[in-house]
Amino acid sequence: MQPRRNVGAVWFRASLLGMLEMFGMLTPWTHEGVPTDEVFKVAANFPVKGMPIGVPQQEFPFDVQEFLSHVAKS
Numbered sequence: 836m837q838p839r840r841n842v843g844a845v846w847f848r849a850s851l852l853g854m855l856e857m858f859g860m861l862t863p864w865t866h867e868g869v870p871t872d873e874v875f876k877v878a879a880n881f882p883v884k885g886m887p888i889g890v891p892q893q894e895f896p897f898d899v900q901e902f903l904s905h906v907a908k909s
Contacts, residue, residue, distance in 0.1 A: 873909035
């Protein structure tokens, strides 16, 4: 039996990575336009807060610097 997957959570994390990429924060770990495996491995397990629908946010729902630090150590 395969483990259950939360497609919404995967989409949410992928969207956050897309924003980091758009802001150029993943450039050191991007090759030929694709983030490295390390980026995805860290993103899959890094703690992220939920975001209420319809409520404007002023920051990412996780510690970006800590995330990038974990990616750099991978």
